[in-house]
Amino acid sequence: MPETRNVVFLGASYAGLSASHYFLRHVYPHLPIDPNIKYRVLIIDPSTKWYARHASPRAIVRPDLIPMDKIFLDIEPGYKQYGDKVQFVQAKATSWDEKTRTVVVEKANGEAETIQYWALVLATGTRTFSPLFSLQGTDHTDVESALKAVHSKLATAKNITIVGGGPAGVETAGELGEFLNGAASWFASTPAHPKVKITLITSASKLLPELRQSISDQAETYLKRVGVDVRFNTKLYHSETTSDGKTKAQLHDGEELVSDIFIPAMGNQPLSSYVPEHLKDAKGYVVQNNKTLRVDAAGPRVYAVGDVGTYSSDGIMDIMSGVPIMESNLKRDLLAAHADPEAKAKGNDRLFEKNEKETQLVPVGRSKGVGAIFGWRLPSFFVWLIKGRDFMIGKAPDKVTGKEVEKESVWKEEKLGMGA
Structure with missing residues (x-):
């Protein structure tokens, strides 16, 4: 043998x-x-x-x-x-x-x-x-269950909190914002009548730390257009599920946020x-x-x-x-x-x-996006074309x-x- x-x-x-x-x-x-x-x-x-x-x-x-x-x-x-x-x-x-x-x-x-x-x-x-964003070292059914749980809550959700200012947090906030609140009109900076309060909190002083400030600022502008409120320099201290199925998040300064859907998207x-x-x-x-x-x-x-x-x-x-x-x-x-x-x-x-050159593509909603490849800033259309169109699922x-x-x-x- x-x-x-x-x-x-x-x-x-x-x-x-x-x-x-x-x-x-x-x-x-x-x-x-x-x-x-x-x-x-x-x-x-x-x-x-x-x-x-x-x-x-x-x-x-x-x-x-x-x-x-x-x-x-x-x-x-x-x-x-x-x-x-x-x-x-x-x-x-x-x-x-x-x-x-x-x-x-x-x-x-x-x-x-x-x-x-x-x-x-x-x-x-x-x-x-959160199992929404990756396998947990277990079978895929854990992720599948987490996705279905969020889907079931979206129809009635009034408050959503997302923690994390990296790509996962920004992309998720943008997708949820456009789906639930739509986008602002041509001359407005925010939707006139948002249906859901969506809050994105980050401990950093800017979104998307891997990208330059001007690109991060553009991402914030796009998020505001779909009704997302971004809070900087804000740390999550603790979170817990309440008896009615909501999530209570305690911030570093003692403030509490109660949300129907809570999504940790950091780290x-x-x-x-x-x-x-x-x-x-x-x-x-x-x-x-x-x-x-x-x-x-x-x-x-x-x-x-x-x-x-x-x-x-x-x-x-x-x-x-x-x-x-x-x-x-x-x-x-x-x-x-x-x-x-x-x-x-x-x-x-x-x-x-x-590769130390600035490289990251971040769709923000169904039609916008920010990013750079090897140090070259990309227009929103190209981010949509490369990634945002179908999130490369094809x-x-x-x-x-x-x-x-x-x-x-x-x-x-x-x-x-x-x-x-």
Whole structure:
């Protein structure tokens, strides 16, 4: 019997799906054909469906705008094209021992299984405070239930509070504002007769901290046009559900806001409870080499890609630009260790370079938006055209089928033989 070497991907969301499909398309075919060694790819995630969370602000408003079957997509069918070299396992990682090179997972039926790995890619990502905006390290049904709960309340809601001045908060406020209040008339700055009081609070002095002040100001103007009141320098101290199903939020200055719908849209928490403490930083992110994306302290052939790792700033750009870097180094390490597990890859590693230029697209309502790409400010129409038109949901199937990474990212040094 040939030796089975497991290449394990923990997580099947944005980073995990891209990384595993990229590996199967562009790395696996280059592994040596050896009758004594069989490489097997395992993708492990507690959810059988991928949640296209980038479209959540519009999905929150009304189910017919983005139907459930467009935002929750089956993961496993996308891997059938690769045959028996890959297996999807619905399970959650509960512990990891880097010394024995094993991961313990809990399957959907509650059974525990210990998996030995030859190479390990950590791509479990982060979760948001509200299940409206991300999977919570559980099955997709938690998100589905949260969406349905909001939909049921919108018909009678009179007060909505949204906490967080980042993209999720601004986009959600804009979508809800236009849907419930409409937009201001041509010469007005706010709707004449808003139906629902919508309050967006942020602890910052501006909206969208990643963007310049003038763009942030434009976002505030667009929000006001759909009846959203923005409150700056305001911190949430505590929130609780009242006996009548409303939410009472206490602010830092003692003021209380009571709302029919309360949406926390601030911050992320890494899904890293399975990671040994000595491999995490103070915030729970996996400590890694931020250039090679290896987790050096965990031994050979261990990597982190996406929001769970310290290289990332919790953005899609870092995920998509990080995947090819990680894959090139994983390929180098696998080829070097095929005959000798202790062998190191020769030549240069491929290194991650963070894009520090202003890049963020934020739709505000159904027809407006603000943003910049690589430092260039975009007109509202282009933000709508690129993202706001359908929140890019038309491209969502490409994530689960691997079409998104159909084309390999060329590494010039490898082509020149410097990365070999």
